[in-house]
Structures are given as structure tokens and as C-alpha cells.
Amino acid sequence: MADFAVASGISRPTVSKYFNDPGSVRESTRKRIEEALERFDYRPNIYAINQNRQMTKNIGIVVPYIADPFFAEIVRVIERRCISAGFSPSLFSSHGEQALENDILESLRAMKPAGVLLAPLGRVSDKKAIETFCSNVPTVLFDSNIEGMGEAFIGSDNYSFVSQTVEYLTRTGEPPCFLEMRHPANPNANKRRDAYLSIMQNLKLDPHVISIDGEGWGFEEIGRQGGLQLLEENALPTNTMLCSNDRLAIGFLSACYEKGIRVGRGGDCEMRVASHDDHPFARFTCPSLTTAAHDYTSVSEHAVATLFRLIDSGGRFEQREEKLFPAKLILRESA
Amino acid sequence: MADFAVASGISRPTVSKYFNDPGSVRESTRKRIEEALERFDYRPNIYAINQNRQMTKNIGIVVPYIADPFFAEIVRVIERRCISAGFSPSLFSSHGEQALENDILESLRAMKPAGVLLAPLGRVSDKKAIETFCSNVPTVLFDSNIEGMGEAFIGSDNYSFVSQTVEYLTRTGEPPCFLEMRHPANPNANKRRDAYLSIMQNLKLDPHVISIDGEGWGFEEIGRQGGLQLLEENALPTNTMLCSNDRLAIGFLSACYEKGIRVGRGGDCEMRVASHDDHPFARFTCPSLTTAAHDYTSVSEHAVATLFRLIDSGGRFEQREEKLFPAKLILRESA
DNA sequence: TATGTATTTTTACGCGGGTAAAGTTTTTTG
DNA sequence: CAAAAAACTTTACCCGCGTAAAAATACATA
Numbered sequence: 001m002a003d004f005a006v007a008s009g010i011s012r013p014t015v016s017k018y019f020n021d022p023g024s025v026r027e028s029t030r031k032r033i034e035e036a037l038e039r040f041d042y043r044p045n046i047y048a049i050n051q052n053r054q055m056t057k058n059i060g061i062v063v064p065y066i067a068d069p070f071f072a073e074i075v076r077v078i079e080r081r082c083i084s085a086g087f088s089p090s091l092f093s094s095h096g097e098q099a100l101e102n103d104i105l106e107s108l109r110a111m112k113p114a115g116v117l118l119a120p121l122g123r124v125s126d127k128k129a130i131e132t133f134c135s136n137v138p139t140v141l142f143d144s145n146i147e148g149m150g151e152a153f154i155g156s157d158n159y160s161f162v163s164q165t166v167e168y169l170t171r172t173g174e175p176p177c178f179l180e181m182r183h184p185a186n187p188n189a190n191k192r193r194d195a196y197l198s199i200m201q202n203l204k205l206d207p208h209v210i211s212i213d214g215e216g217w218g219f220e221e222i223g224r225q226g227g228l229q230l231l232e233e234n235a236l237p238t239n240t241m242l243c244s245n246d247r248l249a250i251g252f253l254s255a256c257y258e259k260g261i262r263v264g265r266g267g268d269c270e271m272r273v274a275s276h277d278d279h280p281f282a283r284f285t286c287p288s289l290t291t292a293a294h295d296y297t298s299v300s301e302h303a304v305a306t307l308f309r310l311i312d313s314g315g316r317f318e319q320r321e322e323k324l325f326p327a328k329l330i331l332r333e334s335a
Numbered sequence: 336m337a338d339f340a341v342a343s344g345i346s347r348p349t350v351s352k353y354f355n356d357p358g359s360v361r362e363s364t365r366k367r368i369e370e371a372l373e374r375f376d377y378r379p380n381i382y383a384i385n386q387n388r389q390m391t392k393n394i395g396i397v398v399p400y401i402a403d404p405f406f407a408e409i410v411r412v413i414e415r416r417c418i419s420a421g422f423s424p425s426l427f428s429s430h431g432e433q434a435l436e437n438d439i440l441e442s443l444r445a446m447k448p449a450g451v452l453l454a455p456l457g458r459v460s461d462k463k464a465i466e467t468f469c470s471n472v473p474t475v476l477f478d479s480n481i482e483g484m485g486e487a488f489i490g491s492d493n494y495s496f497v498s499q500t501v502e503y504l505t506r507t508g509e510p511p512c513f514l515e516m517r518h519p520a521n522p523n524a525n526k527r528r529d530a531y532l533s534i535m536q537n538l539k540l541d542p543h544v545i546s547i548d549g550e551g552w553g554f555e556e557i558g559r560q561g562g563l564q565l566l567e568e569n570a571l572p573t574n575t576m577l578c579s580n581d582r583l584a585i586g587f588l589s590a591c592y593e594k595g596i597r598v599g600r601g602g603d604c605e606m607r608v609a610s611h612d613d614h615p616f617a618r619f620t621c622p623s624l625t626t627a628a629h630d631y632t633s634v635s636e637h638a639v640a641t642l643f644r645l646i647d648s649g650g651r652f653e654q655r656e657e658k659l660f661p662a663k664l665i666l667r668e669s670a
Numbered sequence: 671t672a673t674g675t676a677t678t679t680t681t682a683c684g685c686g687g688g689t690a691a692a693g694t695t696t697t698t699t700g
Numbered sequence: 701c702a703a704a705a706a707a708c709t710t711t712a713c714c715c716g717c718g719t720a721a722a723a724a725t726a727c728a729t730a
Contacts, residue, residue, distance in 0.1 A: 001716065001717065002716085002717095010678080010679090011678065011679045011680075012679095012717085013678080013679075013680085013718085013719075013720095014677080014678055014679075016717065016718065016719085017677095017678090017718095017719095019717095020718085025677080025678085026676085026677060026678080026726085026727090029677080029678080043445060044716080044717070045386065045445075045715085045716050045717070046445045046446065047381075047382045047383075047384075047385040047386040047447075047715095047716080047717095048382075048386050048685095048715070048716035048717040048718085049716080049717060049718080050382040050717095051380065051382040051383050051386060051685055051686065051687095051715095051716085051717075051718085052684075052685050052686095052716095052717065052718045052719080053718075066401060066407050066410065066411075066426075067404050067407035067408055067411065067615065068407075069402050069404060072401050072402035072403075072407065072428075073402055075401065075428075076401075076402065076428070076430050079428075079430075080430075083438070088442065090425060091401075091426050091427070091428070092426070093407075093410075093411070093414075093426070095411050095414075095415075103418070107423060110378060110380075110381045111381065112382075220616070220619045221618075224619065250616070250619050251619060253619075253621065254618075254619040254620070254621060254623065257621035257622065258622075258623075258668075280402065281555070281585070281616060283556075283589075284555045284559065284585050284586060284588075284589040285589070285621070286588065286589060286592035286620070286621035287592065287593075288589065288593075333593075336686065336687060337686085337687090345708085345709090346708065346709045346710075347687080347709095348687095348688085348689075348690095348708085348709075348710085349707080349708060349709075351687065351688065351689080352688095352689095352707095352708095354687090355688085359707095360707075360708085361696085361697085361706085361707060361708080364707080364708080379686080379687070380685085380686050380687075382685090382686080382687095383685070383686035383687045383688090383715095384686080384687065384688080386685095386686085386687080386688085386715055386716065386717090387687070387688045387689080387714075387715045387716090388688075388715095
């Protein structure tokens with residue numbers, strides 16, 4: 001920087017000031033620096049910059065499973081917002097593993113980020129590790145809530161998801177039974193089941209929760225295996241299946257197809273299937289999947305906005321914030 | 336570190352040596368440091384560490400579109416390898432945009448990474464930007480080859496993909512026509528079309544390439560729209576469709592379903608569909624998709640291994656390396 | 671033109687650790 | 701047990717930049 005300062009005819013501290021905020025130097029000075037910048041392609045050493053800053057311009061983004069297009073989609077929005085706000089986003093995926101999530105939090109702490117957007121693994125998370133992390137780094141949770149951790153949580157209102165699908169399904173046909181994983185990784189799954197039970201009770205209908213076995217993040221395969229077994233046993237209490245999430249539904253639909261069971265709302269159909277999330281592939285299933293959609297954009301943007309506000313507030317909110325967005329029912333062909 | 340050194344009773348330079356390579360200090364010394372490490376949770380400042388290193392222990396991973404589960408899957412393998420080799424992987428997605436790819440390369444250069452694994456956008460890439468980058472940072476290309484850039488390219492042998500599917504399809508039924516995007520983003524698509532043409536010629540069969548319009552990375556939707564149009568116009572020259580890639584096939588299958596066209600190899604089926612990639616969702620389509628699978632693991636591991644070798648060689652190979660892995664035919668229900 | 675304000679320059683120090691050089695201690699080897 | 705080798709300690713300087721303080725300029729206003 002010293003050399004570059006000489007070359008541009010400006011003192012080093014002023015050049016430093018320019019790189020921290022080009023608007024903080026006089027118009028004429030800025031031009032001279034920018035001209036020099038074109039002649040020599042100098043750019044400040046990011047490590048030296050961050051060494052003295054008590055807080056960097058980095059933002060950490062952690063998702064539980066990047067191979068899930070749902071998260072990939074959210075990440076895209078978030079990254080864009082961070083960049084246009086002058087931050088450098090760093091993306092991490094826990095790949096469904098607690099050990100990896102912990103490693104990520106550790107290396108993230110070393111990065112001294114201005115803030116972190118964290119979608120935790122959920123049930124599999126190491127609660128203590130997350131708590132420790134959140135108390136050291138300004139963190140906004142999204143997707144999966146963990147009570148009391150982070151300064152805010154932004155997510156979807158699971159009750160709204162289930163109430164809309166159940167209302168629609170009961171209004172247009174047999175009341176649904178509810179398909180879920182027995183040990184869901186994600187806390188939203190539990191909330192959805194509870195919502196289903198409570199809504200069915202309000203409607204004075206018999207709830208039927210079907211819990212299928214399976215571990216990990218291969219939801220489609222779990223849904224498919226579970227579906228095959230259910231269909232073989234002919235064990236379904238109704239002709240309408242509401243899946244906890246789209247990936248499970250994708251697997252279940254594939255099982256239905258394999259068993260030659262026509263799915264849809266037409267008269268010749270034996271079964272209706274609906275679900276929650278509006279997974280990017282939901283419109284390409286056969287038949288296309290009726291589902292309750294996340295407000296992807298609102299969740300992503302609100303999460304980022306909240307983090308920026310948190311950063312501006314010095315990393316702490318007086319009170320933990322919680323914001324849930326309602327679902328939007330997407331009617332397609334499966335129900 | 337000075338404080339910690341005092342606390343552990345070891346001199347600072349030795350402690351520094353320990354953190355650079357725990358094996359480089361005497362057994363007894365290591366133990367004393369590690370004991371102190373448990374009492375005080377000190378860890379070196381990554382910015383200070385990297386400031387003086389001419390080369391960091393970071394590895395950049397750039398993919399064109401992280402929302403594509405194909406890349407998400409590869410990334411998972413690569414990240415793991417990097418971590419266990421003591422590197423810190425940083426993941427970036429270009430999200431299909433040239434400007435973003437360029438930004439990523441720029442900020443990557445500032446990170447002074449030991450090496451970079453780059454899957455470029457392909458046709459959309461800014462060739463000059465990539466060339467400049469590769470000449471400054473040890474880079475291994477994967478997935479999409481760009482002639483002459485990077486020190487090595489690791490990918491799949493497109494000819495092997497197409498020859499296996501075409502051979503299978505012609506042996507078991509009508510010869511296939513070939514469905515592709517008119518302006519594919521990815522150079523593999525062109526190689527696949529050329530392979531199709533050449534293989535059909537060898538077999539003395541009439542090739543039929545069907546190019547559909549559509550831009551961007553929403554391949555499924557493009558395949559679906561193109562499929563709907565083709566089916567409506569009844570414009571297919573054969574009952575066998577070979578798609579350039581699985582995502583296109585997923586869209587095409589959804590169009591077939593919508594049009595009530597039975598796909599599969601059974602006697603009651605009107606059409607066969609096959610494809611290439613073995614996308615993570617290919618087994619859940621209806622019917623499940625017959626496809627040529629990448630050797631995901633080999634590609635990922637060979638790419639990482641090549642990069643490590645490149646790093647050890649000081650960032651340059653005498654000659655650009657190129658390694659292609661053959662496909663493995665996966666027979667499912669669609670053809 | 672004089673005065674006040676906004677910028678810039680000079681000067682100097684610090685961040686946290688890499689690393690080289692010389693001297694000392696410990697361990698290994700013959 | 702002596703000599704050689706290996707590991708460690710001391711000392712000192714460096715990396716590239718942020719930043720504070722004081723002095724010098726530049727610009728704006730009356």
C-alpha cells in the first residue's frame with residue numbers, strides 16, 4: 001500500500017481511508033486513486049486488513065445440508081444481499097453431521113465475522129456448542145429454531161402450512177393422514193405434526209399419524225421405502241396423504257408410481273398426496289405436487305435484514321426476536 | 336500467543352512451530368502445549384497467520400450452480416478431503432452468472448489460496464478472466480473443461496456416457512433421438528451431442544437432434560416446456576428419447592406424464608426415456624430414470640488429489656493434465 | 671483577503687504471529 | 701562418556717495495514 005500510495009501521489013493513510021470507504025475522501029483525491037488503480041492492479045491484503053479490525057466485513061452462512069435445493073435457493077438470495085451490502089459471505093454446509101457443524105462454528109469464530117446466519121441441524125445439533133457460539137458471535141437463526149439461541153429466529157409458521165393443506169384437503173375430499181419420519185432431524189417436523197393433530201382435533205376429525213423409520217438426510221429414499229411398505233400392507237386409513245415435507249412426498253409419489261397407484265384429484269385416481277415446502281422440484285413430480293410454499297424471498301430477506309440490524313445494534317438485541325412467515329398454498333395435480 | 340507461550344512454559348517461536356505442524360516439536364513439548372491448550376482456549380489468529388504466508392492453507396471451491404444437487408454432491412466429497420488434508424475449503428457458487436463468477440475469482444485471488452478447484456460456468460464464463468486467474472493461482476478445473484486453462488482438468492468422458500446409452504437403447508428398441516438445449520451453458524452438452532452424432536453414424540443410423548430453446552439453469556422447466564411442445568406437435572421421429580442430461584429428462588418426464596404418455600420399457604409403454612448424469616433425484620422420477628452415471632467419487636477424489644499434487648509441485652505442472660472418467664450405465668424403469 | 675472548516679500529510683505505533691540467527695539445552699549416537 | 705544432532709530459547713525484525721495525533725494544506729464562506 002505504501003508503494004501504491006507513492007505511485008498515486010496520495011499518502012498511505014488517505015489511501016487506507018479510501019479503501020475503507022471511497023466516499024470518505026475528497027472527490028479529486030478519489031479520482032487520483034482510482035486512476036492509479038487502473039495503472040497498477042493493487043488491492044489491499046485482506047488478512048492485514050482484518051487483523052486489526054475488531055470486526056470484519058465477513059458474514060457466515062451455515063446450512064445443514066446444501067445438497068437440499070431448498071437451502072441452495074435460500075443461500076442464493078442471502079449471498080446476493082450480503083454482497084450488495086458490502087459484506088463477504090462465506091458459505092458452509094454441515095452435511096447433516098454434528099461434528100462438521102461444530103467444526104464450522106469453530107472456524108467461523110476464528111473468522112471474527114460481523115454476523116452469522118445459522119440454520120442449525122436441529123435435533124442433531126450440539127446445543128451447547130451452538131449456545132457458546134451464539135454468545136460470542138452475533139447470530140441470527142433461520143429455518144430451524146432452537147429456543148433461546150441466537151439473537152433472532154426467522155422461519156416459517158408451521159401451523160400456517162399445515163392448516164392450509166389440511167383445510168384444503170378436508171374441504172375437497174377425505175381428511176388426510178399425516179406421513180412423517182419417526183425421528184425427524186428438523187424441529188419443524190415436530191411442529192408440523194403437532195399442528196396436524198391440533199387442527200384435526202379442532203375439526204373433530206380422527207387424526208392418523210404414520211411415522212416411518214429412517215435416519216439421515218436422504219428423505220426421498222426414506223419416503224419411498226416407507227411408502228412401498230405402507231402400500232404393500234394396504235395400511236392406509238384414508239385415500240389422502242399429507243406428507244410432512246416435499247422430499248418425503250417425492251419419495252412417496254415414486255412409491256405410488258411403482259405400485260401403479262394413480263395419484264391426483266381426478267375421478268380415476270386412488271389417492272391424493274399433498275405436502276409442505278414447495279421444494280424446487282415439486283412442480284416436476286408426477287403428478288406435480290400440491291404443497292404449501294415457503295415465502296422463500298421474505299424469509300431470506302428478513303433474515304438478512306435482521307442480521308444487518310443486529311450488526312448495527314452492536315451484536316445484541318434487547319430481546320430475542322422471532323418472526324414467522326405464513327405459507328401459501330400451491331395447488332397442483334397431486335391433490 | 337506470547338501470553339499463551341508463557342502460560343504453557345514454552346517459548347513463542349516453538350509454540351508457533353507447534354501450530355504449523357504439531358509433529359515438528361518434541362513429544363514432551365507437544366504434550367505441555369496441549370495441556371495448556373485445554374486450560375486456556377487459545378487459538379491463533381487466522382488473519383495474522385495468513386498475512387505473512389506467501390501461501391495459505393485455504394482451498395477455493397467454485398461451482399457454477401450450487402442449487403444443482405449434482406454439484407452439491409461433489410462438493411461434499413471435496414470438502415471432506417480438503418479438511419482431512421488440513422486445508423480450509425471455501426465454497427462459492429456462481430449461481431449461473433458471469434459477473435458473480437468474476438467477483439468470486441477476484442475475491443479468491445485476494446485469499447491467496449494454496450489452490451482452487453474450479454468448475455466454470457462454461458459458455459457463459461469470461462474466458463479472459465479465468466485465464467488471468469489461472470495464471471495467478473494454482474487451479475484445477477473440473478466438470479467443464481475450457482481448453483488450455485488451469486493446470487489440469489478432471490471430468491467425465493462424455494463419449495463414454497453417450498455410447499453406453501445409445502448402445503443400450505439401440506440394442507433393446509428403437510434408436511434414440513437426442514434432446515438438448517439449443518444453447519447449452521455447459522460444454523459437456525456439446526460433446527454429448529457430437530458423441531451422439533458420431534455414434535449414430537458408426538451404427539449407420541439416422542441421427543435426430545432436437546434442440547429446444549431456453550436460457551439459464553432452470554433445466555427442468557426447459558425440458559418440460561420443450562417436451563410439452565414436442566408432444567403436442569407429435570413431432571418425435573422415434574419412440575425413444577435420449578436427453579442430454581437428467582435435469583432435462585426430469586422435465587421431459589413430467590411433460591410426458593402431463594400428456595398421459597406412458598414411459599418405460601414395458602409393452603404398454605409408448606415411449607422410452609434415458610439420460611445422462613445420474614442426478615441424485617433420478618431414482619425418484621416416475622418412472623425412475625435410466626441414465627449413465629458419473630463416477631462422482633472418482634471425479635471428486637481425483638480432482639482433489641490432483642490439486643494436492645499441484646500444490647506440492649509448486650503450483651505448476653510441466654504439462655496440462657486431463658483425466659476423464661467413464662460412465663456407468665444405470666438401468667431403471669424409464670428405458 | 672481573512673477566517674474557519676474539511677482534508678490530507680507526517681509521524682508513529684500496534685496488531686498477532688512468521689521466521690531467521692545465534693546461543694543453550696536436551697537427546698541421540700558412536 | 702564425549703561428540704554430534706536435534707530441539708528449544710532469546711532476540712529481533714518483518715508482514716501489510718488500521719489508526720491516532722499533530723501539523724500542513726486545501727477549500728468554502730463571509
